[in-house]
Amino acid sequence: MEKEKIFAQMNQAIIDGNEEEAVRLARQALELKLDPSEVIEKGYVPGIQKVGELWEKGEYFLPELITSSEAMKAALAILEPELKSREKSLGVKGKIVIGTVEGDIHDIGKNIVASMLQASGFEVYDLGADVKLEKFIDKAEEVGADIIGLSALLTTTMIGQKKFIDLLIQRQLRDRYLVIVGGAPVNSDWATKIGADGYAENAVAAVYLVQELLAKTKRR
Ligand code: B1M
Numbered sequence: 001m002e003k004e005k006i007f008a009q010m011n012q013a014i015i016d017g018n019e020e021e022a023v024r025l026a027r028q029a030l031e032l033k034l035d036p037s038e039v040i041e042k043g044y045v046p047g048i049q050k051v052g053e054l055w056e057k058g059e060y061f062l063p064e065l066i067t068s069s070e071a072m073k074a075a076l077a078i079l080e081p082e083l084k085s086r087e088k089s090l091g092v093k094g095k096i097v098i099g100t101v102e103g104d105i106h107d108i109g110k111n112i113v114a115s116m117l118q119a120s121g122f123e124v125y126d127l128g129a130d131v132k133l134e135k136f137i138d139k140a141e142e143v144g145a146d147i148i149g150l151s152a153l154l155t156t157t158m159i160g161q162k163k164f165i166d167l168l169i170q171r172q173l174r175d176r177y178l179v180i181v182g183g184a185p186v187n188s189d190w191a192t193k194i195g196a197d198g199y200a201e202n203a204v205a206a207v208y209l210v211q212e213l214l215a216k217t218k219r220r
Contacts (some may be wrong), residue, residue: 001117003034004131006028006032006034006043008042010022010025010026010029010043010044010047010075011043012027013047013071014044014047014051014071014072015054016068016071017064017067017069017071018071019070019071019074021071021149022044022072022074023071023074023075023078025043025075026039026074026075026076026078029043029080030078030079030082030180032115036079036083037083038202039079040076040079040083040112040203041202041204044072044075044076047068047072047157048069048072050100051065065165074106076108076111083118083173084118084119087129091216093120094121094122094123094147094210095124095125096122096124096128096148096149096210097112097121097129097139097144097145097147098114098125098126098148098149098188099126099127099131099136100128100129100130100150100153101130101131101150101160101164102131102133102149103130103154103156103157103160104129104152104157105128105129105130106151106153106183107128107151108127109153109184109203110151110182112203113141113182113200113203115203116125116204116206117203117206117210120207122210125139125143133160133164134167135166136148136150136164137167137173139170140177146177146178147179147180147210147214148164148177148178149180150164151181151182152183152186153183153184158186161181161190161194162193164185165179176218178198178213179197179198180196180209180210180213181194181196181198182201186199197213198212198213
């Protein structure tokens with residue numbers, strides 16, 4: 001079956017909140033040896049974005065949002081091991097602590113970013129969602145991280161990214177870590193305004209950003 005047809009079916013499975021179908025298609029993609037990152041970005045992500053639009057229009061309610069995200073997470077759980085297994089051939093390029101800021105339970109996008117980074121050879125410490133700001137620092141100090149990445153999906157939790165940078169300054173640790181931010185309501189203006197080192201619009205851009213930032217630091 002053509003790739004585009006499978007992607008369209010994946011899209012629909014997420015819109016319908018059909019977990020069984022979403023999982024079946026993810027398994028089929030692996031059997032067909034499709035690129036897992038392309039499957040995620042072209043098959044599943046557009047589906048959950050459409051769900052968000054339907055919710056905004058008042059056509060979907062919280063239960064639909066939840067069933068669709070569960071279908072999305074189940075499909076990603078099938079694809080992520082394959083994505084991560086690609087890291088094996090690559091040496092570790094840098095350490096990253098990542099999570100979604102406190103008060104925010106959205107983790108689908110952050111999980112994709114974490115998996116892509118890992119698949120690209122970075123050592124990733126994923127703290128999950130609704131993470132206390134101090135916890136990012138504690139983990140970064142513990143593992144000797146190079147970069148700390150904060151995801152935020154709510155306009156009300158974006159401020160956590162700013163508070164985090166303020167906290168690093170307060171603890172005299174700002175120079176020790178590169179800080180990158182992302183999430184649907186975040187953009188490069190916001191990143192500049194709060195003094196972050198970088199912003200990435202999606203998971204692929206996050207990998208390039210991290211590579212670029214680390215290359216610059218090493219040249220210093
Ligand atoms: Co919620 N939600 N949600 N939600 N949800 C949004 C974000 C919303 C935009 C929907 C809408 O109104 N259209 C809206 C926020 C409005 C706003 O703030 N202005 C919203 C709301 C309001 C809420 C609740 C408050 C609803 C309620 O309870 N009344 C509640 C929040 C609870 C809380 O956090 N305290 C809530 C709950 C939920 C669910 C639990 C049902 C579920 C989340 C499940 C989960 O994540 N485990 C959910 C979902 C699924 C969504 C939408 C539909 C989809 C989010 C998603 O997964 N997108 C979302 C609508 C939307 O975004 N259009 C919405 C797909 C994902 C691949 O994209 O996360 O953007 P994204 O990640 C991308 C990039 O942003 C980037 O790369 C990723 C991959 O390409 N990226 C980074 C992300 N993090 C990065 C970090 C980086 C770099 C790049 O570096 C560190």
